[in-house]
Amino acid sequence: MPSQTEKKPQKQWSLQDFEIGKPLGKGRFGRVYLARETKSKYIVALKVIFKEQIEKYRLHHQLRREMEIQTSLRHPNVLRLFGWFHDAERIYLILEYAHGGELYKELRKTGYLTKKQAATYILSLTQALTYCHEKHVIHRDIKPENLLLDHEGRLKIADFGWSVQSRSKRHTMCGTLDYLAPEMVENKAHDYAVDNWTLGILCYEFLYGAPPFEAESQSDTFRRIMKVDLSFPSTPYVSAEAKDLISRLLVKDSSKRLSLQKIIEHPWIIKNADPTGTC
Numbered sequence: 001m002p003s004q005t006e007k008k009p010q011k012q013w014s015l016q017d018f019e020i021g022k023p024l025g026k027g028r029f030g031r032v033y034l035a036r037e038t039k040s041k042y043i044v045a046l047k048v049i050f051k052e053q054i055e056k057y058r059l060h061h062q063l064r065r066e067m068e069i070q071t072s073l074r075h076p077n078v079l080r081l082f083g084w085f086h087d088a089e090r091i092y093l094i095l096e097y098a099h100g101g102e103l104y105k106e107l108r109k110t111g112y113l114t115k116k117q118a119a120t121y122i123l124s125l126t127q128a129l130t131y132c133h134e135k136h137v138i139h140r141d142i143k144p145e146n147l148l149l150d151h152e153g154r155l156k157i158a159d160f161g162w163s164v165q166s167r168s169k170r171h172t173m174c175g176t177l178d179y180l181a182p183e184m185v186e187n188k189a190h191d192y193a194v195d196n197w198t199l200g201i202l203c204y205e206f207l208y209g210a211p212p213f214e215a216e217s218q219s220d221t222f223r224r225i226m227k228v229d230l231s232f233p234s235t236p237y238v239s240a241e242a243k244d245l246i247s248r249l250l251v252k253d254s255s256k257r258l259s260l261q262k263i264i265e266h267p268w269i270i271k272n273a274d275p276t277g278t279c
C-alpha cells in the first residue's frame with residue numbers, strides 16, 4: 001500500500017500521446033501549437049522549445065525555473081503548465097489552451113480597452129499576483145504580450161520565463177524597458193513591488209493604448225522611467241479615479257506604491273471591474 005505522502009506517479013508523456021494541430025504563435029525560442037491528447041481528446045497548447053536555442057543562450061536554469069514555478073501555480077488567472085517531456089532536439093511544454101489568444105492583439109485591434117475591460121483585467125492581474133506573491137513568486141515580466149484570454153475572455157498570465165522564486169531581493173536584469181520599475185532599470189535590488197509598478201504601466205496602457213514612458217529610444221524611455229515622467233493626455237474617457245490609481249502605483253519609492261490589497265479596494269476597480277473576471 002503506497003504511503004499517504006507518495007504523490008501519484010507523474011505520467012511520462014511523449015509526442016505519440018498528442019495529435020498536433022495548427023501553429024498558434026511563435027516566440028524567441030520556439031513555437032506553440034494547438035494539440036489534442038489522443039486518449040482523453042483534451043485540447044492543450046504544446047509549446048516546442050529547441051534545446052539548441054536554450055543551450056546557445058544558456059537558459060536551461062531559467063527554463064527549469066519557469067517550469068517548476070508554473071507547474072506549482074494553481075490560479076484561474078495563471079496559465080496552467082500540466083507537464084512536459086523532451087526528445088533529442090526539443091523540449092515540449094503541455095500548457096492550458098487559451099482560446100481567446102493574446103490580449104495585446106485585442107488592445108492593438110481596438111486601440112484601447114473600455115474602462116470595464118481595463119478594470120476587470122487589472123483586478124484579475126492583482127488577484128493572480130496576490131496568489132503568486134503568497135507563493136514567493138515575482139513574475140517581473142508582465143506585459144500585454146504575456147497575457148492571454150480564455151474562451152470567456154478571462155485573463156491568463158503566461159510565460160513565467162523571467163519569474164523568480166524570491167525570498168530576498170533580486171538583482172537580475174530582464175524584460176523590455178517600458179514595463180520595468182526604476183529599481184529594475186537601475187539594476188538595483190528589487191522585490192515584489194516591481195509587479196505593482198507594472199500594474200500601473202498596464203492600467204495606463206489599457207486606457208490610453210500605449211505605455212506611459214514610451215519614447216523613440218531606449219535611453220529616453222530609461223530617463224522617463226527614472227524621472228517618473230508621467231502625464232495624462234486630456235480625454236473624457238479616463239476618469240480622475242483611474243488617474244488616481246495609476247499615480248499611486250507609478251511611484252519611484254517601491255515601499256510607497258499602492259499594495260495589491262489596496263488596488264482591489266480602489267474605487268475605480270470597485271466601480272468598473274467585473275468580479276467574475278469575464279467581460
Ligand SMILES: CCc1cccc(CC)c1NC(=O)n1cc2c(c1)/C(=N\C(=O)c1ccc(N3CCN(C)CC3)cc1)N=N2
Nearest residue numbers: 024025026027031032045096097098099100101146158159
Ligand atoms: C511560443 C509562443 C509564446 C512565446 C512567448 C510567450 C508566450 C506566452 C504568451 C507564448 N505563447 C504561449 O506560451 N501560449 C500558450 C498558450 C497559447 C500561447 C495559447 N493560445 C494562443 O496562442 C492562441 C493564439 C491565437 C488564437 N486565435 C487568434 C485568432 N482569433 C480569431 C481566434 C483565436 C487563439 C489562441 N494557449 N495557450
